Amino acid sequence: MRKVVIPIGPQHPALKEPESFSVTLSGERIMAFSARLGYNHRGIEKACEERTYLQDVYLIERICGICSHTHSTCFVQAVEEIAGLQVPKRALYIRSIIGELERIHSHLLWLGVAGHEVGFDTLLMYTWRDREVVMDILAELTGNRVNYGINLIGGVKRDLEKQHITDILKSVDILEERTKYYIQVCKEESTLIQRLSGVGVLSHNDALSLGAVGPTARASDVARDTRADDPYAAYDELDFKIVTDDHNDVYGRTLVRLGELMESYRLIRTAIKNLPEGLISVKAPRKIPVGEAFSRYEAPRGEDVHYVKSNGTDKPERVKVRAPTLANVQTVAKMLEDGQLADLPIVIAAIDPCFSCTDRLISVNSSKSETLGSMKWEDLRLYGIEWHRSKGMDFSAINKKLAERL
Amino acid sequence: MIRPGKMLVQVLQSLFKKSATSQYPFKKSEMPAHYRGKINFHPELCIGCKMCERDCPSNAIKIVKVGDKKFEAQFDLAKCIYCAQCVDSCIKKALESTKEFELAVLDKNKLKVTFCADVKKDTDK
Ligand code: SF4
Numbered sequence: 001m002r003k004v005v006i007p008i009g010p011q012h013p014a015l016k017e018p019e020s021f022s023v024t025l026s027g028e029r030i031m032a033f034s035a036r037l038g039y040n041h042r043g044i045e046k047a048c049e050e051r052t053y054l055q056d057v058y059l060i061e062r063i064c065g066i067c068s069h070t071h072s073t074c075f076v077q078a079v080e081e082i083a084g085l086q087v088p089k090r091a092l093y094i095r096s097i098i099g100e101l102e103r104i105h106s107h108l109l110w111l112g113v114a115g116h117e118v119g120f121d122t123l124l125m126y127t128w129r130d131r132e133v134v135m136d137i138l139a140e141l142t143g144n145r146v147n148y149g150i151n152l153i154g155g156v157k158r159d160l161e162k163q164h165i166t167d168i169l170k171s172v173d174i175l176e177e178r179t180k181y182y183i184q185v186c187k188e189e190s191t192l193i194q195r196l197s198g199v200g201v202l203s204h205n206d207a208l209s210l211g212a213v214g215p216t217a218r219a220s221d222v223a224r225d226t227r228a229d230d231p232y233a234a235y236d237e238l239d240f241k242i243v244t245d246d247h248n249d250v251y252g253r254t255l256v257r258l259g260e261l262m263e264s265y266r267l268i269r270t271a272i273k274n275l276p277e278g279l280i281s282v283k284a285p286r287k288i289p290v291g292e293a294f295s296r297y298e299a300p301r302g303e304d305v306h307y308v309k310s311n312g313t314d315k316p317e318r319v320k321v322r323a324p325t326l327a328n329v330q331t332v333a334k335m336l337e338d339g340q341l342a343d344l345p346i347v348i349a350a351i352d353p354c355f356s357c358t359d360r361l362i363s364v365n366s367s368k369s370e371t372l373g374s375m376k377w378e379d380l381r382l383y384g385i386e387w388h389r390s391k392g393m394d395f396s397a398i399n400k401k402l403a404e405r406l
Numbered sequence: 407m408i409r410p411g412k413m414l415v416q417v418l419q420s421l422f423k424k425s426a427t428s429q430y431p432f433k434k435s436e437m438p439a440h441y442r443g444k445i446n447f448h449p450e451l452c453i454g455c456k457m458c459e460r461d462c463p464s465n466a467i468k469i470v471k472v473g474d475k476k477f478e479a480q481f482d483l484a485k486c487i488y489c490a491q492c493v494d495s496c497i498k499k500a501l502e503s504t505k506e507f508e509l510a511v512l513d514k515n516k517l518k519v520t521f522c523a524d525v526k527k528d529t530d531k
Pocket residue numbers: 451452453454455456457458459469495496497498499500501
């Protein structure tokens with residue numbers, strides 16, 4: 001059968017974020033898949049170099065709208081390490097509690113999105129209704145539903161009060177009840193099991209060799225979780241257990257995330273029970289001494305990595321961010337190999353991608369392999385038109401028609 | 407038991423329950439106590455140290471001297487990210503977060519807010 005190459009994105013009604021995929025099809029079968037990043041680059045790393053550490057915490061927090069606490073914690077951990085700050089125990093516990101609440105909201109969101117992608121919108125409606133419980137509690141604790149702004153270099157900004165603790169425990173009880181129900185649904189609903197089983201298979205060895213992280217790796221039975229491998233915040237005292245599954249497919253990824261929800265509830269309860277008394281922050285210097293640090297954090301989507309280099313001033317010399325999606329995006333091509341076109345949305349959604357967090361700058365090399373240097377906007381436009389034409393996408397006829405009509 | 411329609415019972419039960427969505431904007435939403443909404447400025451407390459201006463991550467606040475020990479604050483609500491860093495940076499507690507969150511307007515100029523120090527009272531004296 002003749003092979004057809006279909007470009008999906010960067011602007012596509014089915015994509016939530018601008019990203020370009022190219023799928024080679026033979027009939028309905030996917031022969032090859034490739035993803036191209038670079039459509040949503042925001043230059044945050046560079047912008048960090050022009051702001052003070054204090055301002056960077058807020059900027060870094062806005063890398064992701066879902067794992068905002070992830071990025072800010074990962075960043076402050078690195079800065080605290082360079083400055084040699086001893087963060088109070090209570091602050092570390094609060095960071096863990098907020099981190100787990102964030103994971104709950106992210107995983108519930110994912111469950112809904114996954115339901116939507118396979119046409120099970122009932123699941124979307126119910127999980128997102130229940131997600132409001134955790135969003136409300138986060139707003140109460142931190143002052144906002146997303147971008148909590150609770151981290152500070154040297155600790156946290158807000159303390160947990162008695163009322164908060166009762167409210168958290170109450171919400172966790174409600175959510176645990178609901179999650180048990182969703183686990184039951186996912187284990188017994190035959191349509192869901194049949195739709196997700198055997199879809200997007202990533203074998204244990206492939207997961208290892210492609211360097212998958214987070215639930216994507218854990219669903220291929222790779223016991224890899226930063227909370228256990230390199231405990232940060234209060235995780236070394238919380239008796240954390242890694243949740244894995246050996247289904248190797250999208251169904252396994254669903255079960256891992258549901259299992260992690262249950263683990264998160266347990267962690268929050270333990271953290272609240274052992275919550276130490278004392279200060280919630282230590283004073284951090286405005287100027288951070290010369291040094292560099294590397295910090296890891298288990299985001300809901302996998303391991304997040306930050307690197308910070310300081311030069312003795314109040315602004316960092318270099319900040320480097322690697323969001324979990326960058327580690328996982330390569331696995332999608334493997335998962336889709338020989339798969340069906342109809343499985344594409346759910347397989348991409350199953351790594352829980354966050355493309356704007358992961359985006360990189362792409363420098364364009366000419367065929368003579370010398371860099372083009374800087375380009376004017378108009379030149380870039382023409383270059384784009386030419387590039388698409390060379391791929392067989394010529395819009396000049398349509399453009400002409402449109403221009404005539406206007 | 408593995409069978410289809412697992413959520414059916416719950417869906418049918420929901421028919422007889424109150425809807426989960428709220429009736430906003432007909433019913434006002436109440437924000438939690440420490441919500442980080444629009445910033446309020448108390449000119450009488452400000453000493454013009456400009457720490458808020460220095461720490462603001464998005465250049466949204468400007469403190470201007472308008473008279474002897476009188477300062478006014480100019481806010482650009484479109485730039486403000488409501489992080490409340492200025493509130494934390496102010497040692498005189500001249501700034502505070504309010505619960506106000508309905509800040510969308512059709513006229514961009516309305517997003518520039520100035521909290522005036524009461525200059526008139528000063529000259530009256
Ligand atoms: S930090 Fe407070 S006292 Fe200082 S200028 Fe700002 S509002 Fe005024």
